[in-house]
Amino acid sequence: MSGTNTVIKLENVDIYQQKHLVLSNVVLHIDKGEFVFLIGSTGSGKSSLLKVIYGDLHIASGEGRAADFDLKKLSDTQVPFLRRKLGIVFQDFQLLTDRTVEQNLQFVMQATGWKDKALIAERIRDVLDKVGLRSKIRKMPHELSGGEQQRIVIARALLNDPEIILADEPTGNLDPDTSEEIVMLLRQISQSGTAVLMATHDYHIIRTFPSRIIKCENGVVHEDATI
Numbered sequence: 001m002s003g004t005n006t007v008i009k010l011e012n013v014d015i016y017q018q019k020h021l022v023l024s025n026v027v028l029h030i031d032k033g034e035f036v037f038l039i040g041s042t043g044s045g046k047s048s049l050l051k052v053i054y055g056d057l058h059i060a061s062g063e064g065r066a067a068d069f070d071l072k073k074l075s076d077t078q079v080p081f082l083r084r085k086l087g088i089v090f091q092d093f094q095l096l097t098d099r100t101v102e103q104n105l106q107f108v109m110q111a112t113g114w115k116d117k118a119l120i121a122e123r124i125r126d127v128l129d130k131v132g133l134r135s136k137i138r139k140m141p142h143e144l145s146g147g148e149q150q151r152i153v154i155a156r157a158l159l160n161d162p163e164i165i166l167a168d169e170p171t172g173n174l175d176p177d178t179s180e181e182i183v184m185l186l187r188q189i190s191q192s193g194t195a196v197l198m199a200t201h202d203y204h205i206i207r208t209f210p211s212r213i214i215k216c217e218n219g220v221v222h223e224d225a226t227i
């Protein structure tokens with residue numbers, strides 16, 4: 001049984017890439033405010049699992065819910081609304097390189113329906129405060145370090161107050177100290193109520209921040225694994 005605090009719930013889901021069954025009979029529950037690592041060797045299905053959660057791969061069998069969206073019945077028009085309730089953070093920073101931090105954040109807000117300029121400005125200040133980078137609001141991405149750029153990506157993921165952040169190797173391009181800072185930030189975010197699911201290959205990080213581990217291995221998902 002999962003309570004009303006569940007933000008991700010997969011029950012007996014088979015996950016395919018084309019005709020290839022990548023993960024079978026997946027059972028997965030993530031609650032509000034949880035911080036969870038997602039591990040597994042290359043090709044074990046981590047990205048495929050994340051794709052199911054953000055509506056990029058359809059589920060053929062079983063049941064799935066993410067942030068109150070029914071993943072089995074998800075229509076193309078619903079996908080952008082699902083994604084507003086998920087913050088997505090990937091390894092390469094993906095900021096628009098020809099715009100300032102502020103313009104990068106404004107761009108996402110306008111694209112997701114925000115209109116009121118004062119509210120937009122206030123929300124941008126709030127998320128930059130959360131990642132400790134209000135002072136960088138007028139900087140261009142190339143004027144920021146890799147860790148700072150990743151913090152801005154995290155700020156951008158927080159704009160629409162998501163129920164969960166999906167982070168796919170968010171520290172893959174960062175040095176060890178900066179990686180730890182990013183994980184500390186993600187854990188702080190989870191403590192304030194937004195769940196975080198972080199795919200990583202970095203065992204040092206996993207040992208430094210003991211947390212629940214979900215593991216993809218031999219075509220199945222273990223919900224409470226060890227490294």
Ligand SMILES: Nc1ncnc2c1ncn2[C@@H]1O[C@H](COP(=O)(O)OP(=O)(O)OP(=O)(O)O)[C@@H](O)[C@H]1O
Nearest residue numbers: 017018020022040041042043044045046047048049
């Ligand atoms: N678009 C695709 N079409 C067909 N097969 C795919 C596609 N994407 C991934 N696969 C296959 O699905 C399996 C799982 O891939 P996936 O990318 O989910 O693994 P991963 O655990 O995220 O790997 P990595 O750690 O390297 O990112 C692999 O066998 C891969 O070759």
